[in-house]
Amino acid sequence: xxxxxxxxxxxxxxxxxxxxxxxxxxxxxxxxxxxxxxxxxxxxxxxxxxxxxxxxxxxxxxxxxxxxxxxxxxxxxxxxxxxxxxxxxxxxxxxxxxxxxxxxxxxxxxxxxxxxxxxxxxxxxxxxxxxxxxxxxxxxxxxxxxxxxxxxxxxxxxxxxxxxxxxxxxxxxxxxxxxxxxxxxxxxxxxxxxxxxxxxxxxxxxxxxxxxxxxxxxxxxxxxxxxxxxxxxxxxxxxxxxxxxxxxxxxxxxxxxxxxxxxxxxxxxxxxxxxxxxxxxxxxxxxxxxxxxxxxxxxxxxxxxxxxxxxxxxxxxxxxxxxxxxxxxxxxxxxxxxxxxxxxxxxxxxxxxxxxxxxxxxxxxxxxxxxxxxxxxxxxxxxxxxxxxxxxxxxxxxxxxxxxxxxxxxxxxxxxxxxxxxxxxxxxxxxxxxxxxxxxxxxxxxxxxxxxxxxxxxxxxxxxxxxxxxxxxxxxxx
Numbered sequence: 001x002x003x004x005x006x007x008x009x010x011x012x013x014x015x016x017x018x019x020x021x022x023x024x025x026x027x028x029x030x031x032x033x034x035x036x037x038x039x040x041x042x043x044x045x046x047x048x049x050x051x052x053x054x055x056x057x058x059x060x061x062x063x064x065x066x067x068x069x070x071x072x073x074x075x076x077x078x079x080x081x082x083x084x085x086x087x088x089x090x091x092x093x094x095x096x097x098x099x100x101x102x103x104x105x106x107x108x109x110x111x112x113x114x115x116x117x118x119x120x121x122x123x124x125x126x127x128x129x130x131x132x133x134x135x136x137x138x139x140x141x142x143x144x145x146x147x148x149x150x151x152x153x154x155x156x157x158x159x160x161x162x163x164x165x166x167x168x169x170x171x172x173x174x175x176x177x178x179x180x181x182x183x184x185x186x187x188x189x190x191x192x193x194x195x196x197x198x199x200x201x202x203x204x205x206x207x208x209x210x211x212x213x214x215x216x217x218x219x220x221x222x223x224x225x226x227x228x229x230x231x232x233x234x235x236x237x238x239x240x241x242x243x244x245x246x247x248x249x250x251x252x253x254x255x256x257x258x259x260x261x262x263x264x265x266x267x268x269x270x271x272x273x274x275x276x277x278x279x280x281x282x283x284x285x286x287x288x289x290x291x292x293x294x295x296x297x298x299x300x301x302x303x304x305x306x307x308x309x310x311x312x313x314x315x316x317x318x319x320x321x322x323x324x325x326x327x328x329x330x331x332x333x334x335x336x337x338x339x340x341x342x343x344x345x346x347x348x349x350x351x352x353x354x355x356x357x358x359x360x361x362x363x364x365x366x367x368x369x370x371x372x373x374x375x376x377x378x379x380x381x382x383x384x385x386x387x388x389x390x391x392x393x394x395x396x397x398x399x400x401x402x403x404x405x406x407x408x409x410x411x412x413x414x415x416x417x418x419x420x421x422x423x424x425x426x427x428x429x430x431x432x433x434x435x436x437x438x439x440x441x442x443x444x445x446x447x448x449x450x451x452x453x454x455x456x457x458x459x460x461x462x463x464x465x466x467x468x469x470x471x472x473x474x475x476x477x478x
Contacts, residue, residue, distance in 0.1 A: 006035070006083040007472065008076075008247065009465025010069065011259055012091035012178045014126060014280040016041050016432070017068040018461040021080045022469050032466060038075040040068040048131075049123050050165040056130030058152070059123040062097055065178060070115050073245045081246035086472050087186065087253045088464030090262035091179030093201035094127035096154035098172035098226070105185045113245040116185050120171075124178050127152040127201075127281075128321070132160050134379055141220050143204045144213045146294040147305055150376040154202030155217075158226065175226040177201075179256035186253050187238030194228035196308045197258035205230075207308045208293065231255040233310055234467050254468050260285065260317065261309055262463030267428045267455050274419050274450075276429040277459070278440065282323035282406065284414055285315040286422050303377045303413035310467075316422070318414035321373040323406060324433030326383075327351075329372055330402060354399045358439040361396030365389065368398075368405035375413070403440045407447045416448055430455035 005024035011017070018039045025031030044064035048057035073081070100120035107116050132151035140159055143149055149156050154177070161168050176184065176192040184192040199205040204213040212227050231237060237255045240247060257265075260283050264275045274286045285307075292314055294306040306314045331350050338345050365387050372383040385401075392401075427448050434440055434454060445452050 005469070005473065006080070007086040007088060007465045007468040008081070008084045009088045009262075009461040009463065009468070010072075010090070010179075010182070011262065011460035011464060012065060012069065012089070012182065013042070013259060013460070014092050014128070017065065017072050019069075019072040019076060020461040020465055021076060021084065022462065022465040024469060024473060030470075032462075032469060034462060035080050036076050037461065038072045040071045040075075042068045044068075044124075046123055050161065050168060052164045053129075053131045058126045058128040058130065060126055060178075062118045062121050062124055062178070062181070065124070066116070066118055066182075069182070073115075074113070076245075078246045082248070084247045084251060086468035087240070087247070087251060088257065088262075088466070088468040089179045089183050089254065090257040090259045090460045090464040091177055091182075092127055093177065093198060093258045093260065094153050095124050095129075095177055096157050096175055096202070097124040097178060097181055098122040098169070098175045099181065100172055101174050101190060104174070104181065107242050114242050115244070116242070121181070122168075122172060125152075125157045128325075128373070129157060130373075132156045136160065141216050143298060144216060144296075145200070145204065145206050145298060146296050147200055147203065147205075147207075147307075148298040148300040148302075148376070149203035150300075151379065155204045155222070159220070159222065162221065162223065169223060169226070173225065174228075176228050177256065180228060183237045183253055183256045186240050186244065188241035189238055192228040193231045193237045193255050195233040195255045195257055196230055197233055197261050198256060199228075199230050200308050201258060207314075208296070233257055233261065233308075234471055236471075252468070252472075254464070254471070257464055257467065258307070259460040260307065260319070261315070262460040262467070263430060264315060264463070265310070266459045266463030266466055267430060269428070270426070272423055272425040274424045274427050276427050276444065276452075277431040278323050278406070278429070278433040278444075279431040280323055280325045280433075282318075282320040282410055284318045284410055286419055286424055288314045288316055288422075301377050303375070316414075318410055319376070320406075320410055320413060321375055322370050322409060324431075326370045326372055326406060327402065327433065327437070330354075330399075354395050355437055355439055357394065357396035358399035358403065359396075359442075361394065361400045364392050364397040364400045364404075366392040366397050366401040368401045370402060370405040370409055377413075400439060403437065404443045406440065407443045411447060416450075420449065424450060426450050427452045428455060429453065430459040
């Protein structure tokens, strides 16, 4: 029997899929208990479907993401899933995939439980995609929005496909983020519904009027029929059209949320908290006061962006493209060097040893600017290493400098003094890169002039479940 106090949260991340089952705390109306949670690696990287995208393309196989999702659900206790009365979904923002309406998936009896599998679906072009050069972005029409358009943003990717692979888009009539897709498939929606959080992450969306820049897009030949409808975050997109694992048919599913907003929602206990998430990339977010409205002209060179949150409020966000992915790139480089020298070693072994070495190396004069992926406000910036001396070349020195560089790069985007001026008193931090890296945690604690608390790695999944949980409890009270 579904209970109004139990919800499921799902987060479809870049490298992993997470799920969490929440229950309202019996003695605290605003509290919650995580009954069960699960994480599965997605391992979904795939070659670009358009040859013209080149080496800068970053795409993922949707089938593998859904397989990881199904594995997550299968690992959760069946008796908990039977009680679920609401499903919240979040995921990696900015990306886009395409599907054929009515043919986006097929439901099958997967062993003991009904599951859905992707059918007429493209790859997911992710937020990390680099096919849109600075020159190409400059050729696009100016958006009527406070947010700039960058490579990896849904609308920029669609413009690129329109110009470079026009036939590709003809096979599809629906589009969304990966989490919009999952919500649409669970509910059997004829047209996807997207929160303003995800719409803003695509570009060409005005958060004040809550509408796409349709006139601007139409004038440039953009296929506006692919744009999803937009709904309020924390509203219901629909109900499950099938039983899903042990979750009953007819269960409410929320409009998909941005993973950043869901993470912040799970751990921002006070308005005076800032939230730091270091996973594949890095986000540092602070709540802006109620009534705040960002300037309507986009500034591509501004390192801080204002993302829609809940209740028509905004988060000030420094979103760095360089986080755990930089450490992963370093590990891959070391493994490749070893292979070139005729030695084989596992990436997991290298990662553990380099963190161990850096933990023993408490300080270093070596300075690493870790921007191997550039930044959205500085797309052509590359990484650099300076202050190199013969005494600072050990693995411990380099790893310590790399971890410090990730935090210093964030500081250059959003000076921590600015957080003080906004009234921030504490930093709540989470994310997979932090949870598995004690050196990165040390550098965070040293860098911030506030107390820092460290959270769990399922924060976005917990946040998505919490949004639905509080919605259900509010409805029960009213």
